[in-house]
Structure formats: C-alpha cells, structure tokens
Amino acid sequence: MVRIISLTDAGKILGERLHAAIDDSEHWHKPKPFSASVQDAFCLGERLILICATGIAVRTLAPVLQDKHSDPAVLVLDELGQFVIPLLSGHEGGANDWAAEVADILGARLVMTTAKPYLKPVYSVGMGCERGCPADHLAELLSNCLAQAGLEMAQIQDINSIDIKADEAGLITLSQHLDKPFNTYDAAALNTVDELLSTRSDYVFSVVGVNGVAESAALYAAQQITGETAELVLVKQKTARATCAIARSYPASPHA
Template sequence: MIRIIALTEAGQKLGRQLEAELADSQLHFKPQPFAETVQRYFSDGNRLIMICATGIVMRTLSPVIANKHQDPAVLVLDEKGEFVIPLLSGHEGGANQWAVEIAEYLSATAVITTAKPYLQPQYAVGMGCERGCSEAHLRQHLEQCLARADLTIEQISSINSIDIKADEQGLIALAASLQLPFQCWNKQQLATVEAQLTMRSEYVYNTVGVYGVAESAALFAAQQLTGDSAEIVFAKHKTDKATCAIARSFPL
C-alpha cells in the first residue's frame, strides 16, 4: 500500500491529488503519534510519499531503516509539488522510476541522485496469465506495456514467468514469435526478490506460492542478466487475462 503523509494544508491538498491518482493509496494528514505511525507504515512494507522536509523524513525513519534490499521505496515532495526526490530504495525498491512517474504526473522535476544512470540497462519482461490465454492477447498487452514504459521490444532480453507456466502455449508462442528466450523460475527463486515488489497479492500467494508472478519473474530475470540487483521500471499492469511487468539491472 502507498501511504501519503502530509504535514501542512498545502501538502494535504497535494496529497489529495495524489491519492485520487494512485491506486491502493491513502492520505494521512498529521498522523499522531507521528514518528511511531510513520515508522510502523515503513516497517510493514508500505511505500511512502512524504510531503514535508527531507530532514524530517530522515530523522523519523533512521531508527527503522534496514537495507536497500528490504526497505520500501520512499519519496519526498515539497508541498508545492515542484520536486520529487527518491530518498530510499532508488534502484532496488524502484523509487527512482516511481519518482519519474510521479514527477511526470505533477509536471514536476524528479531529483535522481543514485549512481549508474549512465550505464546501459538490461531489461526483462515478466508475465503471468490465466490458463489458455492466447498469444494475440499476450502480445497486445505486452506492446501496450512497452509503449507506456517508453521501451521497444528490441530492448527486451527475455520473457519470464513462474515454472508452473512452463507449458503455457500462449507465452511460449509469444516468446518464439519475438525471438526471445522464455524462462521460467521456481517459487524459491522468485521469493528472493519479494521485498522489491511494488504490490503483493495474497490471492496469488495462496495460489502459486509467490506474491506476484509478473514483477517477481521480471526482477529475478533482470538480476541474472548482470549479476547486480534489479529494479522495477514498469509495475504490474493487468488485463482480465494477463499481467505484465518490466524490470532492469545495470552492468557491474
């Protein structure tokens, strides 16, 4: 879940705008007790949008920050919505890309400070689908997701899913028609990137043993491409029959 925290009237107005735009988000205006509440949200894995001073965020979260592989993404915005700063989990938690998306929506400036933006990223697609989903539906969904992520199929290294989809004919045919490897990963492998998911589904977990097929498969595959940690660049998007996510990693 996305927790939007605002401390001023102007920040509350901006928070309402973001709450209306972002699915699975909730605005909290001057939550009390402040530090304990925000720390609890963070420790529970909620992504945070903090509309306040950066110093307040750092002093509040410093006691509960673990590491870049576990911590949820945190963005800091000024109350006018002019700047969006990915404060924590820029690469690993997807905060950098999330900041770019929020900045685009607000016509703001994303302030990216993490290293390696100049390196050539490697991209991997993760997909899930209901049994018997057609290649045509999967292709249309993939093409729409690529367009929204401002990517082309030539930039994609592989199509990926969970091992129970290894015989899924639509996915097999899609990868073959695009001349891309179709790779399937088991739930133990996919569980290693669980902390980096932008959203989690209890239903999916109870069905296949991971909290998300598309994002998990994309992250794990991207990680294998370079040996470095990966990040989500296009969060899970779904139709009534399929899901798609895109992740990237940078060469060491």
C-alpha cells in the same frame, strides 16, 4: 500535465521559457496558498518542475509522499536554470530521463543522485496468465505495458514466468514472434526476490507458491543477467486473463 512552479522573478523568467518549450505544461508563479497548490497538483499525478530551493521542495511535498511506484516525477531547478535535479521517482516515474531532456533544453547541468545513472540498464518482462491464454491477448498486454513504462520492445531482454508455465503455448508463441528468450523459474528461485514486490497475493501463493508471478519473474530474470539487485519499473498490470510487470537491473560499476 507538467506543472512548472516558480517563486522568484528570475524563476518566473525561467518558468515561462520552460512553458514555451514543453508541451502540455502550465506555469504557476507564486501560487497561493503555495504548499496546498503544489500538494494538490502532486496528488493529481501531475509531473512537477519546481524552480526553488531543494529544501522548500522537500518540506512542501513530504506530507503527501506515498511511494516510488506511484508518486509522479518531480524536478528541482535553480532560478537561473543552471542545474536540473531529479528529486522524486527517478527510476520508476521517469524523472531521471525527463531531467536529462530538460537539461538539454536549457543547456543545464544534470545533477543525478540515484545509483549507477551512467550504466546501461537491462530490462526483463515477467508474465503470468490463465491456462490457454492466447498469444494476441498477451501481446496486447505487453504492448500496453511498454507504452506505460516508456520503453520499446528492442530494450527488452527476455520474457519470463514461473516453471509451471514452461509449456504455456501463448507465452511460447509470443516469445518466438518477438524473438525474445522465454525463461521459467521455480518458486524457490522466485521467492528470493519477494521483498522487492510491490504487492503480494495470498491467493496466488496458495496456488503456485509465490506471492506474484509477473513481478517475481521480471525481477529474478533481470538479476540473473547482471548479478545485481533489480527494481520494478512497471508494477504488475493485469487483465482478466494475464499479468505483466517490467523490471530493470544495472550491471556492476566497472569502477566498483
């Protein structure tokens, strides 16, 4: 659900225009109580388009912010629809790409403040699994993860895991079927990205020496390709038999 919220008469006109152009959207004009209404929609995971001052948006949402991995995407627009700002969850929540779509609808200017938006990202998949997990189970998990992240298989560079999975038949078969490189890394390498993990498992660490196989492998692999810090675009997703995460890294700016 997309919740479009306006505060002024000009904003109302813009809100109705967006409501007509965006599927599964609803427009609220001057909802009362304003802060509680916006916060409730945000906490329900609804993507927000706020047609108001950026300061109003920040002060309203500040009390309910959690983290970039779980907060829904939020855009801020001026009442004339000249500028579109991805305010929250630019990368993880897809606000950057969504803002570009809204800007195209309106013929507006996209105001991007996150790092390196003009560079093509590299996406790497990290996977872990129990011994003997079949390739079709892994394929279904990966497909679901790509759908959640809004990505296509063609955008994925490689599939990665920890070195004790170097001979895991299901992962090898999956990678061959998808024509993607399958890379594995030792615990020492994977632990270099530990601070970037969304969650840590003491149990996994006790077994394999890292706090999370899927996230660590995805992050480390993406960094190896670009030489730059990576970030999670999809935190660890799990089934009873396997885990999967997706990381992204941007190459260094040619102007740096």
